[in-house]
Amino acid sequence: MQQTAAIIGGGVIGGGWAARFLLAGWHVRVFDPDPDAQRKIGEVLENARRSLPGLSDTALPAEGRLSFHSTMSDAVDGAIWIQESVPERLDLKRKVYQTLQHHCAADAIIGSSTSGFKPSDLQGCATRPEQIVVCHPFNPVYLLPLVEVVMGQADALEPRIDAILRQLGMRPLFIRREIDAHIADRLLEAVWREALWLVNDGIATTQDIDEAIRLGFGLRWAQMGLFETYRIAGGEAGMVHFLAQFGPALEWPWTKLMDVPELTDALVARIASQSDAQSGTHSIRALERIRDDNLVGILRVLKANDWGAGAVLNRHDNHLDEGEIPSDMKGIADLARPVKTLRRAVPLDWTDYNGHMNEARYLQAFGDATDRLMLIIGCTPDYIRAGGSYFTAETHIRHLNEVHAGTQIHIETQVLAGAGKKMHLFHRMFDGTRVLATAEHMLIHVSLETRRASDPAPQIADALARLVHAHGPLPRPEGAGAAIGLR
Missing domain, CATH: 3.40.50.720 (NAD(P)-binding Rossmann-like Domain)
Incomplete structure (x- = not known):
């Protein structure tokens, strides 16, 4: 509801x-x-x-x-x-x-x-x-x-x-104790006061200050905040060394944290003029879109590392997938149907100059679907750390319909074969019921210690055999076997 x-x-x-x-x-x-x-x-x-x-x-x-x-x-x-x-x-x-x-x-x-x-x-x-x-x-x-x-x-x-x-x-x-301006705005206020003084005193322009933040410590703060950044700055001895070295500097008369420059008409005009010169060629809405595109890119990197805000987003993705995309064999509602292995919207940075999803992103989407199927049969991160995994040996992708940014895609995976060391998958990408593309993947189970083909663990072989048996009666997909070596 x-x-x-x-x-x-x-x-x-x-x-x-x-x-x-x-x-x-x-x-x-x-x-x-x-x-x-x-x-x-x-x-x-x-x-x-x-x-x-x-x-x-x-x-x-x-x-x-x-x-x-x-x-x-x-x-x-x-x-x-x-x-x-x-x-x-x-x-x-x-x-x-x-x-x-x-x-x-x-x-x-x-x-x-x-x-x-x-x-x-x-x-x-x-x-x-x-x-x-x-x-x-x-x-x-x-x-x-x-x-x-x-x-x-x-x-x-x-x-x-x-x-x-x-x-x-x-x-x-x-926040367990109430305080004016909470936490983040109090920190921002300190930086904002200093920035106003630097402009007021003619030491820096608005662009100088923004460059100092976005090209310097702002990049560190996005991933590690303040204390973790300074802990690293202390070297192997960590925060104790940093405070011993740089703590006394806080007593030096560098800052004007308790004072605010008078926002005279002249200072307001100077700040506004510099700010307009800095980015005034863009409308506010255009700047918002630029900001959003950059934030999405930064956040996606943090997601890839499961770090900071990226870890929050990964947990939310897992929550959204509950009941939609299985994470193990028990989560498959009907073994006799292709397994849903991916659902997502196509992001802006997946598109090319024609406004289409580019070739590399098709491979990424189908690769993510293969990774999900591996997880379902038991090839988990723990299994991989223990020394076994699947390597992709062959891939064949067919592009059947246009795919644009924002398209809600999902992938269904049919297991064609899984005996011994091989796993043969056929993926279909859909927008609703419309087939957008297909991909055929042949994978080989490998020992990560020897880097050679090896038999999977019995529980993985059994799970794969169950899917092969359940998918056996399904019609053979159009285009299956087109990859080199599979004809």
Whole structure:
């Protein structure tokens, strides 16, 4: 059964939340008095639909239903999660909560996107303070997984909040003591103050500062954060050595962390002029798309290494695949049918100059399907570490129909043979019921110690034999045996 979320305030953050919920399969009901709200959220959704499917290595749920409402009371009808993203004015937020609590379900979660207010600030005049929590995301909400969660009087809601946010593919960071601006914004504020002083004092331009971050420590922070980065900087002795060497430097008069330059008209004009010169040739929407494409690329590298935000995304992929793609023989509902071994959307970076999925990505998709079949029959990471695996000896791919970015593909795998050292697979790639491509793989079981062909372990041979026997009555696929050596 699809769940419903209400979004109160449809700006950049509210629109990002709407996209996150909608593409996770939730129905989304939006209230925002701005007459341009529908257009703005539509543009955010367009960016999210373009980028988010490419972040996942499995298919996303069917998109929920989006609706816009003229009153908060109508918007929260049936909602189990209400995300408030109105401007950062405490009087406005409190007024919103009074209206929301008058109309929403008593057990609905009300999350605030506030970047600065504490739960005690928000819960101060609420009818049900235990219903309101801080859920502070990061822009773009539909790509970045972190959510800072501060509970206040809502501790009883923690298990539900944790489960829902993880279902959305996010990583809740529960902050045990409330503090103004939480964690991340306090760190960002320190860098922001220094940056303003560097421009104010004529030491650097906005572009100089951005280059220092994105070409230097920003790349380290994306994968290891602050403390782990400095632990490495301490060499073999680690953090103790780093603090001994560089800790005293914190006492030097380098920073102006407690001071803020006066934002005079002249300083604002200088910052705006430099910023426009730096990237003003791109519209804001174009910059968002560039940002999203780069984030997807960075996050996919982290996924490949199962590290940082990439590990969060891998866990979400595994959650989405539960019940859809088997991970062992027990997970196959019907042995007599080809096994579903992959489902995903085609990401942007899989396409070529013609807008088609390029040849290398067909091989990657079919290779991923082969890897899944190997896992199903018991050729697990532990088995491979113990010294046995399958090597691909021959591959034959047929391209039958065009495949574009965003296409929801799935692969079904038929096992043609599996006696002895050989495994012969035939994959079909589909968009719905339309066949897009096929691939034939011949694999040889190998001892990783000798690097020579060897018989698989009995449990793998037995699982493979079961699939060969079950698939034997199936019609031989068109094009099977076309690869060299199989004719």
